[in-house]
C-alpha cells in the first residue's frame with residue numbers, strides 16, 4: 509500500500525486543473541501575429557510558399573480557416589513579419605475573425621450576440637456531440653479523442669462524444685467533406701434533435717484546407733448547416749477545441 513501511495517505522490521496530478529488557464533510552451537505554434545514592419549518591395553515569398561493559399565498581400569492577411577500551421581511563411585520571410593504565438597484560444601463563430609491582418613494581436617473570440625439563446629439555455633451544462641469524419645486524415649479525430657482523456661477531461665464540463673446522433677446535441681465535422689461522405693454528414697445532421705449545433709473542426713472542415721481545389725469535395729452543404737462554431741488548426745490542439753466549446757456555451761456571461 510505504501511508503494512502505491514509513494515507512486516501516487518510521485519506522479520502528482522495527471523490532469524489539467526483548469527483547461528481555460530493553461531500556458532502552453534513558447535514553441536507551440538498557435539495564433540499567428542503579423543507585424544506592421546514593411547515588406548521588401550514586391551516580395552511575395554510567403555504568398556508563394558503557402559501550400560493552402562492562405563496568405564494575401566496589401567494588406568498582408570492570413571486566413572486562419574485555411575492555415576495548416578506548416579510555418580513555411582514564418583521561416584521564409586526575411587522581415588520576420590509572420591510569427592506564430594503560443595496562443596491556443598482560436599475558436600470563433602464568425603468567419604471574418606479568422607482573417608488575421610497586419611498589426612492584429614488580440615485573441616480570436618466568440619461573438620456572444622449571435623449565439624442562439626437555446627444553445628446556452630438547453631445545452632449549457634451538458635453537450636453531447638456526434639463526430640462525422642468527412643474525408644479527414646484522422647489528425648483532427650486524434651486530438652478530439654485526446655480532449656476527452658484524463659489529462660484534458662472535457663467530460664468534467666458535461667461535453668462528450670456519443671455514438672448515436674439520436675443521443676447528440678450537436679454535429680462535429682472534420683475533413684474537407686468529400687463527395688463520398690456527404691450523405692453521412694446530411695443524415696447525421698438530420699438525425700440530431702433540435703436545437704442542434706454544428707461545429708467545424710480543422711482547416712479541412714473550415715475551408716477544404718490542403719484539398720480545397722479537389723473536384724471530389726462537396727462543400728455547398730456548409731452554407732445549409734450554418735455552423736455555430738469554427739475551430740481552426742491542423743489539427744486543433746485539444747485545448748483549442750475545449751475552450752472554443754466552453755466559450756460558446758458560456759457566451760451568456762459575456763452578453
Ligand code: SF4
Pocket residue numbers: 557558559560561562563570574575576577578579580581582
Ligand atoms: S503556416 Fe499557414 S499561412 Fe503560413 S505557409 Fe503554412 S499554411 Fe500558409
Ligand code: SF4
Pocket residue numbers: 576643644645646647648682683684709710711712713717718741742743744
Ligand atoms: S485539418 Fe489537418 S489534421 Fe484535420 S483532417 Fe485536415 S489535414 Fe487532417
